[in-house]
Amino acid sequence: MALVLVLIALGSIAFHLLSPWWWTPIASNWDYIDTTLIITFWITGIAFAAIVLFVAYCVFRFRHRPGQQAAYEPESRRLEAWLIGLTALGVAAMLAPGLIVWGQFVRVPSHATEIEIVAQQWRWSFRLPGADKRLGAADIRHVSDENPLGLDPQDAAARDDVVVDGGDLHLPVGHPVKVLLRSIDVVHNFYVPEFRAKMDMIPGMITYFWFTPTRTGAFDALCNEVCGVSHYAMRGRVVVDAEPEYRTWLDQQKTFAQLASGPAGIRHAARLRADRGR
Amino acid sequence: MADAQFGAAGALPRADLDDVELYHPHSWLTKYVFSQDAKIIAVQYSCTALAIGLVALVLSWLVRLQLGFPGVASFIGPKEYYQFITMHGMIMVIYLLTALFLGGFGNYLIPLMLGARDMVFPYVNMLSYWIYLLAVLVLVASFFVPGGPTGAGWTLYPPQAILAGTPGQEWGIVLMLVSLILFIIGFTMGGVNYVVTVLQARAPGMTLMRMPLTIWGIFTATVLALLAFPALFVGAVMMLLDRLLGTSFFMPAIVEAGQRLAYGGGSPILFQHLFWFFGHPEVYIVALPAFGIVSDLISTHARKNIFGYRMMVWAIVAIGALSFVVWAHHMYVSGMNPYFGFFFATTTLVIAIPTAIKVYNWVLTLWRGDIHLTLPMLFALAFIVTFLNGGLTGLFLGNVVVDVPLSDTLFVVAHFHMVMGVAPILVIFGGLYHWYPKVTGRMLDERLGQLHFWATFLGAYAIFFPMHYLGLMGVPRRYFDIEGLGFVTPSVATLNAFISIVAFLVGAAQIVFLVNLARSRTHGAPAGGNPWRATTLEWQTPETPPAHGNWGRTLPVVYRWPYDYSVPGADRDFVPQNQPGLTRAEAGAAS
């Protein structure tokens, strides 16, 4: 048993160091999260190895042999105080950076662009502000096949919003974005592992998180809160572009006003109905 | 005793009978089936829990089959997959672990370890079991109704839990909620009993600070459960009303598949708060009895007093109290006000301190002990390793910002399996190997036990340790299929297949254990009254297995704490709690 315990302690460390499974290369500003994670790995790893090896030593050194008697030692105030102090120190060393980074996570930079992601079983839609640089009003009452995001047709701020329904979301590299999250049916969660950040989307509420994409590329997004039978198939994609490519892409997108009146909207509605029929 | 006769119907019992005689059962049916004896009820609870646990085990095989070898089993589609994980999780947490620790170990050990004759309300105690059985049957019934059991995930988050996009929306979710409501009613009847018995029915001399830690653990867990289950109860009732009567407690305005539903105005997050206000203490409802039991196993089999008994008691109480102010660490990315994160991360990490004390004290109990590597001791050591591992990964998930990338990935699955799946189950096994001789009078087979131990311990570690790293990579939990995710490297499939194969082996080892349980009842080596030379009262009963009423004519008197092992000056390496002097000679002279 003692030997097995030693192997577990060393084997776990070896696995940690050598195994090919590790986090995805980061693509956002949240490397602070990775740093906190590494600090936590160090502290907990040391505690784990130390305690398991100590147990292994005890099991070997104090194993039963004929004639052996255990010591009688009910408690030791001093030792306990030391251990409590040391543990508290370790906990503080993890909590302090954790809370500092959380402080950054909840405070969105004022120059962040607001964009919106809307979830429904089992697909994503995206909305970007139009020329007025802000997102218009939306309400579940307006949701229809022609208007899947429920934008308010009376609101001028909404009419110029860019709606991406069924395509990839593009973002310019290096600009902080505040992602507003909505759901029109059940709880979903938008997660791109490379960005590290995620948040649930709750029907009847608007939630948010923010991040800054730091490298270009295409990243898979997934739904990360169980949302029904096709939860696992609720995928999406975020493409982070350099500024010129982003502009080109943006110019090809349709605004809410264009979609609602044009043939694209009608075609889209027909496709939705057909999907549902299947 | 057996020849005690009662007069014709309606006549009073003879006056010269002892009080004790009056409540003995008089037919096979009242003795073994509708029994009011806590020991029989304990066995009933344990057998039912193990039986339904076997279902959960088979479900975990099916889940692992799909994850390790996607598409190989054609009968597992996404619908079935979600139903399987939901039922697996719910059964394991509620119907196996909670029922086994409190209904099983609690019923057996509370009266015996405290020197009581029985629970204080034996009739209510009996009802508790039968309602639990009913809850289990309702749960099982949901496998056979149209649409099958619910596939909402064991957390049952609305709105999806009661909408058509989730499997089992027709009947499954209704039966699940009804079953939970029944379970809570049944549990409350038992729980009131455990608390009152601990507070009121201890033998003379058994002060609170002389109670074995097993009892402290079970007692505190029961108090927690009595305070936490009501939150789940109201949540379940409200969701049932939403589902059946169209109320909107948890349902905002929703457009589902193009249809505007009649709901409006409710709050999905409210359910999450209710659920986790129950759900987090639930972790400790399972963990605290395990803490207590493992303390006693370590002390007995290392022939040494538990180190820092008072600190251990206070740690249990502190953990119990703190566990009510950490629930929202399950909701860091739920969309609740993010400023809550500061508070809940702090409380969560503070809980690590009393928890760490417990680990230190177990380990320090081993120091300079006389360690017998019996099966209960092996399981206790395995518990320390897995609990330590799972507890430490809890520091990742509790530290709000670190939880953001990890939540709802396989990291979480690995963490909670280590800490509240594997670790408590190992204690249950250790406890069963330890107390089985008292329950049946026979030892469990050692060779089968060794096989069971090594397969379970090493297997479970091999399943769940590597799984953390998949979660770190971003592999989500509750995914029927991860095909096509760009960030998942091809080698993940290999690891998943490996994990599944180990899971099948670990499952098979549990069959060995069940065979051992069944066979040793008749074929095991006779155990005698106190095979482990333990100090606590249950090992000092006049008969083994203990008779109804436990103690014969006179209750035991308690003279000392439960951890007098290897006391200098004693004639044996243990001094039973009911022995007045250090040596038996002294004790004889005194009485």
Ligand code: HEM
């Ligand atoms: C051999 C033992 C076990 C194996 C192989 C196993 C395997 C699994 C797997 C593969 C999942 C689904 C992961 C996912 O895709 O989300 C799962 C979920 C779960 N398991 Fe286990 N498990 C075992 C024992 C236990 C035990 C003892 C518990 C008791 C606490 C437990 C509690 C749960 C819970 C609560 C869930 C979550 C269900 C959900 O997502 O709704 N499991 N298990």
Ligand SMILES: [Cu+2]
């Ligand atoms: Cu979803």
Ligand SMILES: [Cu+2]
């Ligand atoms: Cu919790």
